[in-house]
Amino acid sequence: MKKLLVCGAILAAFFVVGSGVSFASDKGPAEITLESTIDTAKKPKPATFPHAEHQSRLACGDCHHGKDADGKKIDYVEGQEIGKCESCHNKAAGMPKKVASYKDAAHALCKDCHKQQDAKLAKCNVCHK
Numbered sequence: 400m401k402k403l404l405v406c407g408a409i410l411a412a413f414f415v416v417g418s419g420v421s422f423a424s425d426k427g428p429a430e431i432t433l434e435s436t437i438d439t440a441k442k443p444k445p446a447t448f449p450h451a452e453h454q455s456r457l458a459c460g461d462c463h464h465g466k467d468a469d470g471k472k473i474d475y476v477e478g479q480e481i482g483k484c485e486s487c488h489n490k491a492a493g494m495p496k497k498v499a500s501y502k503d504a505a506h507a508l509c510k511d512c513h514k515q516q517d518a519k520l521a522k523c524n525v526c527h528k
Protein backbone atom coordinates (compact mmCIF):
# COMPACT_ATOMS: atom_id res chain seq x y z
CA MET A 400 0.00 0.00 0.00
CA LYS A 401 2.71 2.40 1.03
CA LYS A 402 4.68 1.56 -2.09
CA LEU A 403 1.62 2.19 -4.22
CA LEU A 404 1.10 5.58 -2.61
CA VAL A 405 4.72 6.52 -3.13
CA CYS A 406 4.53 5.46 -6.79
CA GLY A 407 1.37 7.51 -7.18
CA ALA A 408 3.05 10.54 -5.67
CA ILE A 409 6.06 10.21 -7.98
CA LEU A 410 3.81 9.78 -11.01
CA ALA A 411 1.76 12.78 -9.99
CA ALA A 412 4.91 14.86 -9.47
CA PHE A 413 5.96 13.95 -13.02
CA PHE A 414 2.63 15.02 -14.34
CA VAL A 415 2.85 18.36 -12.56
CA VAL A 416 6.34 19.07 -13.90
CA GLY A 417 5.36 17.86 -17.36
CA SER A 418 2.24 19.94 -17.77
CA GLY A 419 3.00 22.99 -15.70
CA VAL A 420 -0.39 22.57 -14.02
CA SER A 421 -0.66 21.60 -10.41
CA PHE A 422 -2.91 18.73 -9.32
CA ALA A 423 -3.67 17.33 -5.92
CA SER A 424 -1.09 14.56 -5.93
CA ASP A 425 -2.86 12.10 -3.64
CA LYS A 426 -6.56 11.35 -3.64
CA GLY A 427 -6.29 8.81 -0.84
CA PRO A 428 -7.88 5.33 -0.82
CA ALA A 429 -11.05 4.66 -2.85
CA GLU A 430 -12.72 2.86 0.06
CA ILE A 431 -11.98 3.66 3.70
CA THR A 432 -13.06 2.03 6.93
CA LEU A 433 -13.24 4.82 9.49
CA GLU A 434 -12.73 3.91 13.13
CA SER A 435 -11.99 5.99 16.21
CA THR A 436 -8.72 5.22 17.93
CA ILE A 437 -8.77 8.06 20.49
CA ASP A 438 -12.28 8.57 21.97
CA THR A 439 -13.38 5.01 21.36
CA ALA A 440 -16.87 3.74 22.14
CA LYS A 441 -17.29 0.67 24.36
CA LYS A 442 -18.66 -1.13 21.36
CA PRO A 443 -16.61 0.02 18.37
CA LYS A 444 -18.67 1.04 15.38
CA PRO A 445 -16.46 1.26 12.33
CA ALA A 446 -18.01 3.20 9.44
CA THR A 447 -17.66 2.28 5.79
CA PHE A 448 -16.91 5.18 3.50
CA PRO A 449 -16.81 5.05 -0.30
CA HIS A 450 -14.29 7.90 -0.64
CA ALA A 451 -13.88 7.82 -4.45
CA GLU A 452 -17.63 7.77 -4.97
CA HIS A 453 -17.98 10.92 -2.84
CA GLN A 454 -15.01 12.55 -4.62
CA SER A 455 -16.90 12.15 -7.89
CA ARG A 456 -19.69 14.40 -6.59
CA LEU A 457 -18.03 16.71 -4.06
CA ALA A 458 -15.01 19.00 -3.81
CA CYS A 459 -12.13 18.01 -1.54
CA GLY A 460 -12.74 21.16 0.51
CA ASP A 461 -16.33 20.13 1.24
CA CYS A 462 -14.82 17.72 3.78
CA HIS A 463 -11.12 18.49 4.21
CA HIS A 464 -9.73 21.57 5.94
CA GLY A 465 -6.85 22.64 8.14
CA LYS A 466 -6.19 24.64 11.27
CA ASP A 467 -4.13 27.79 11.76
CA ALA A 468 -1.85 28.65 14.68
CA ASP A 469 -4.80 30.17 16.60
CA GLY A 470 -6.82 26.97 16.23
CA LYS A 471 -9.15 28.52 13.62
CA LYS A 472 -10.32 26.46 10.69
CA ILE A 473 -8.67 27.19 7.36
CA ASP A 474 -10.11 26.25 4.00
CA TYR A 475 -8.68 23.36 2.03
CA VAL A 476 -6.11 24.29 -0.59
CA GLU A 477 -5.19 21.90 -3.36
CA GLY A 478 -2.29 19.64 -2.49
CA GLN A 479 -2.36 20.38 1.23
CA GLU A 480 -1.34 17.67 3.66
CA ILE A 481 -4.47 15.89 4.84
CA GLY A 482 -4.56 14.95 8.50
CA LYS A 483 -6.77 12.40 10.20
CA CYS A 484 -10.02 13.95 11.42
CA GLU A 485 -9.44 12.76 14.97
CA SER A 486 -5.99 14.34 15.16
CA CYS A 487 -7.91 17.62 15.64
CA HIS A 488 -11.38 16.41 16.59
CA ASN A 489 -10.75 14.64 19.89
CA LYS A 490 -12.07 15.41 23.35
CA ALA A 491 -8.69 16.50 24.72
CA ALA A 492 -8.40 19.21 22.05
CA GLY A 493 -11.32 21.27 23.41
CA MET A 494 -13.16 21.79 20.14
CA PRO A 495 -16.73 23.20 20.10
CA LYS A 496 -19.33 20.69 21.30
CA LYS A 497 -20.79 19.91 17.89
CA VAL A 498 -17.39 18.70 16.64
CA ALA A 499 -15.69 17.77 19.93
CA SER A 500 -14.89 14.15 19.01
CA TYR A 501 -14.36 12.16 15.85
CA LYS A 502 -17.88 10.79 16.22
CA ASP A 503 -19.37 14.29 16.61
CA ALA A 504 -17.39 15.77 13.71
CA ALA A 505 -18.16 12.79 11.47
CA HIS A 506 -21.85 12.91 12.28
CA ALA A 507 -21.90 16.69 11.74
CA LEU A 508 -20.37 16.22 8.30
CA CYS A 509 -21.58 12.85 7.04
CA LYS A 510 -24.87 12.28 8.81
CA ASP A 511 -26.13 15.86 8.41
CA CYS A 512 -25.59 15.81 4.67
CA HIS A 513 -27.16 12.37 4.37
CA LYS A 514 -30.16 13.57 6.36
CA GLN A 515 -30.60 16.57 4.06
CA GLN A 516 -30.54 14.29 1.02
CA ASP A 517 -32.92 11.60 2.25
CA ALA A 518 -33.88 10.39 5.74
CA LYS A 519 -33.13 6.81 4.67
CA LEU A 520 -29.48 7.74 4.05
CA ALA A 521 -29.16 8.88 7.69
CA LYS A 522 -30.01 5.46 9.13
CA CYS A 523 -27.21 4.05 11.29
CA ASN A 524 -26.62 0.96 9.17
CA VAL A 525 -25.99 2.95 6.00
CA CYS A 526 -22.53 3.72 7.44
CA HIS A 527 -22.21 1.27 10.35
CA LYS A 528 -22.80 -2.01 8.54
Ligand code: HEC
Nearest residue numbers: 433434435439440443444445446502505509510521523526
Ligand atom coordinates in the same frame (compact mmCIF):
# COMPACT_ATOMS: atom_id res chain seq x y z
C1 HEC B 1 -23.44 9.03 7.19
C2 HEC B 1 -22.67 8.08 7.96
C3 HEC B 1 -23.10 7.80 9.37
C4 HEC B 1 -24.36 7.57 9.86
C5 HEC B 1 -25.68 7.57 9.10
C6 HEC B 1 -24.20 7.29 11.27
N1 HEC B 1 -22.87 7.36 11.63
FE1 HEC B 1 -22.08 6.98 13.46
N2 HEC B 1 -20.23 7.47 12.78
C7 HEC B 1 -19.92 7.75 11.48
C8 HEC B 1 -18.49 7.97 11.37
C9 HEC B 1 -17.74 8.32 10.09
C10 HEC B 1 -17.94 7.81 12.66
C11 HEC B 1 -16.48 7.99 13.11
C12 HEC B 1 -15.65 6.75 12.81
C13 HEC B 1 -16.04 5.58 13.66
O1 HEC B 1 -16.96 4.85 13.23
O2 HEC B 1 -15.46 5.38 14.74
C14 HEC B 1 -19.06 7.47 13.52
C15 HEC B 1 -18.95 7.17 14.88
C16 HEC B 1 -19.95 6.68 15.66
C17 HEC B 1 -19.77 6.19 17.02
C18 HEC B 1 -18.45 6.09 17.78
C19 HEC B 1 -17.85 4.77 17.32
C20 HEC B 1 -16.56 4.32 17.96
O3 HEC B 1 -16.12 3.19 17.61
O4 HEC B 1 -15.98 5.04 18.77
C21 HEC B 1 -21.01 5.76 17.45
C22 HEC B 1 -21.34 5.14 18.81
C23 HEC B 1 -21.95 6.00 16.37
N3 HEC B 1 -21.27 6.56 15.30
C24 HEC B 1 -23.31 5.73 16.42
C25 HEC B 1 -24.22 5.98 15.40
C26 HEC B 1 -25.66 5.75 15.50
C27 HEC B 1 -26.36 5.18 16.74
C28 HEC B 1 -26.21 6.13 14.31
C29 HEC B 1 -27.67 6.14 13.90
C30 HEC B 1 -28.54 6.93 14.78
C31 HEC B 1 -25.10 6.58 13.44
N4 HEC B 1 -23.92 6.48 14.15
C32 HEC B 1 -25.25 7.00 12.14
C33 HEC B 1 -20.79 7.82 10.42
C34 HEC B 1 -22.17 7.66 10.49
Ligand code: HEC
Nearest residue numbers: 423425426427453454457458459461462481482483484485
Ligand atom coordinates in the same frame (compact mmCIF):
# COMPACT_ATOMS: atom_id res chain seq x y z
C1 HEC C 1 -17.27 13.39 1.64
C2 HEC C 1 -16.05 13.82 2.30
C3 HEC C 1 -14.74 13.76 1.56
C4 HEC C 1 -14.43 14.26 0.32
C5 HEC C 1 -15.33 14.99 -0.66
C6 HEC C 1 -13.02 13.98 0.12
N1 HEC C 1 -12.51 13.32 1.19
FE1 HEC C 1 -10.59 12.67 1.42
N2 HEC C 1 -11.10 11.75 3.16
C7 HEC C 1 -12.31 11.89 3.80
C8 HEC C 1 -12.26 11.16 5.06
C9 HEC C 1 -13.38 11.06 6.07
C10 HEC C 1 -10.98 10.58 5.13
C11 HEC C 1 -10.41 9.72 6.26
C12 HEC C 1 -9.78 10.63 7.27
C13 HEC C 1 -9.37 9.92 8.51
O1 HEC C 1 -8.98 8.73 8.44
O2 HEC C 1 -9.42 10.53 9.59
C14 HEC C 1 -10.26 10.98 3.93
C15 HEC C 1 -8.93 10.63 3.64
C16 HEC C 1 -8.20 11.19 2.63
C17 HEC C 1 -6.79 10.95 2.42
C18 HEC C 1 -5.92 10.03 3.25
C19 HEC C 1 -5.40 10.75 4.44
C20 HEC C 1 -4.62 9.78 5.31
O3 HEC C 1 -3.40 9.91 5.37
O4 HEC C 1 -5.23 8.91 5.89
C21 HEC C 1 -6.40 11.70 1.34
C22 HEC C 1 -5.01 11.80 0.75
C23 HEC C 1 -7.59 12.38 0.85
N3 HEC C 1 -8.67 12.05 1.66
C24 HEC C 1 -7.62 13.23 -0.23
C25 HEC C 1 -8.79 13.76 -0.78
C26 HEC C 1 -8.81 14.57 -1.99
C27 HEC C 1 -7.58 14.99 -2.79
C28 HEC C 1 -10.13 14.87 -2.22
C29 HEC C 1 -10.72 15.61 -3.41
C30 HEC C 1 -10.38 15.07 -4.70
C31 HEC C 1 -10.92 14.26 -1.15
N4 HEC C 1 -10.08 13.61 -0.30
C32 HEC C 1 -12.30 14.36 -1.01
C33 HEC C 1 -13.41 12.58 3.35
C34 HEC C 1 -13.52 13.18 2.11
Ligand code: HEC
Nearest residue numbers: 462465466470471472482483484487495498504505507508
Ligand atom coordinates in the same frame (compact mmCIF):
# COMPACT_ATOMS: atom_id res chain seq x y z
C1 HEC D 1 -5.92 20.22 11.25
C2 HEC D 1 -7.06 20.08 12.14
C3 HEC D 1 -8.35 19.54 11.58
C4 HEC D 1 -8.54 18.39 10.85
C5 HEC D 1 -7.49 17.40 10.39
C6 HEC D 1 -9.95 18.28 10.62
N1 HEC D 1 -10.62 19.33 11.19
FE1 HEC D 1 -12.62 19.66 11.18
N2 HEC D 1 -12.35 21.48 12.06
C7 HEC D 1 -11.14 21.95 12.53
C8 HEC D 1 -11.35 23.27 13.11
C9 HEC D 1 -10.28 24.14 13.76
C10 HEC D 1 -12.74 23.57 12.98
C11 HEC D 1 -13.49 24.81 13.44
C12 HEC D 1 -14.04 24.57 14.81
C13 HEC D 1 -14.68 25.83 15.36
O1 HEC D 1 -15.78 26.15 14.93
O2 HEC D 1 -14.05 26.47 16.20
C14 HEC D 1 -13.33 22.41 12.31
C15 HEC D 1 -14.67 22.31 11.99
C16 HEC D 1 -15.28 21.17 11.52
C17 HEC D 1 -16.72 21.02 11.33
C18 HEC D 1 -17.78 22.07 11.61
C19 HEC D 1 -18.29 22.69 10.36
C20 HEC D 1 -17.38 23.73 9.83
O3 HEC D 1 -17.14 23.71 8.61
O4 HEC D 1 -16.91 24.60 10.59
C21 HEC D 1 -16.91 19.74 10.89
C22 HEC D 1 -18.24 19.09 10.53
C23 HEC D 1 -15.60 19.09 10.78
N3 HEC D 1 -14.63 19.99 11.18
C24 HEC D 1 -15.38 17.79 10.38
C25 HEC D 1 -14.12 17.25 10.09
C26 HEC D 1 -13.89 15.96 9.47
C27 HEC D 1 -14.97 14.96 9.13
C28 HEC D 1 -12.54 15.82 9.32
C29 HEC D 1 -11.78 14.71 8.60
C30 HEC D 1 -12.17 14.50 7.22
C31 HEC D 1 -11.92 17.02 9.85
N4 HEC D 1 -12.90 17.86 10.31
C32 HEC D 1 -10.55 17.25 9.92
C33 HEC D 1 -9.93 21.31 12.46
C34 HEC D 1 -9.67 20.14 11.78
Ligand code: HEC
Nearest residue numbers: 446447448449453457461505508509512513516520525526
Ligand atom coordinates in the same frame (compact mmCIF):
# COMPACT_ATOMS: atom_id res chain seq x y z
C1 HEC E 1 -22.36 16.67 1.05
C2 HEC E 1 -23.08 15.42 1.19
C3 HEC E 1 -22.42 14.17 1.73
C4 HEC E 1 -21.39 14.06 2.64
C5 HEC E 1 -20.63 15.17 3.33
C6 HEC E 1 -21.19 12.64 2.84
N1 HEC E 1 -22.04 11.91 2.07
FE1 HEC E 1 -22.17 9.85 1.99
N2 HEC E 1 -23.49 10.01 0.48
C7 HEC E 1 -24.07 11.17 0.02
C8 HEC E 1 -25.07 10.85 -0.99
C9 HEC E 1 -25.94 11.84 -1.74
C10 HEC E 1 -25.06 9.43 -1.12
C11 HEC E 1 -25.93 8.58 -2.04
C12 HEC E 1 -25.32 8.41 -3.36
C13 HEC E 1 -26.22 7.54 -4.21
O1 HEC E 1 -27.32 7.97 -4.52
O2 HEC E 1 -25.81 6.43 -4.50
C14 HEC E 1 -24.04 8.94 -0.19
C15 HEC E 1 -23.73 7.59 -0.03
C16 HEC E 1 -22.97 7.08 1.01
C17 HEC E 1 -22.80 5.67 1.31
C18 HEC E 1 -23.36 4.52 0.50
C19 HEC E 1 -24.79 4.31 0.87
C20 HEC E 1 -25.36 3.15 0.10
O3 HEC E 1 -25.54 2.10 0.70
O4 HEC E 1 -25.60 3.31 -1.09
C21 HEC E 1 -22.02 5.58 2.44
C22 HEC E 1 -21.61 4.30 3.16
C23 HEC E 1 -21.70 6.94 2.83
N3 HEC E 1 -22.28 7.82 1.93
C24 HEC E 1 -20.93 7.28 3.93
C25 HEC E 1 -20.49 8.58 4.20
C26 HEC E 1 -19.54 8.92 5.25
C27 HEC E 1 -18.94 7.93 6.24
C28 HEC E 1 -19.33 10.26 5.16
C29 HEC E 1 -18.42 11.15 5.97
C30 HEC E 1 -17.03 10.77 6.06
C31 HEC E 1 -20.18 10.76 4.08
N4 HEC E 1 -20.85 9.72 3.54
C32 HEC E 1 -20.26 12.10 3.73
C33 HEC E 1 -23.80 12.45 0.44
C34 HEC E 1 -22.81 12.81 1.36
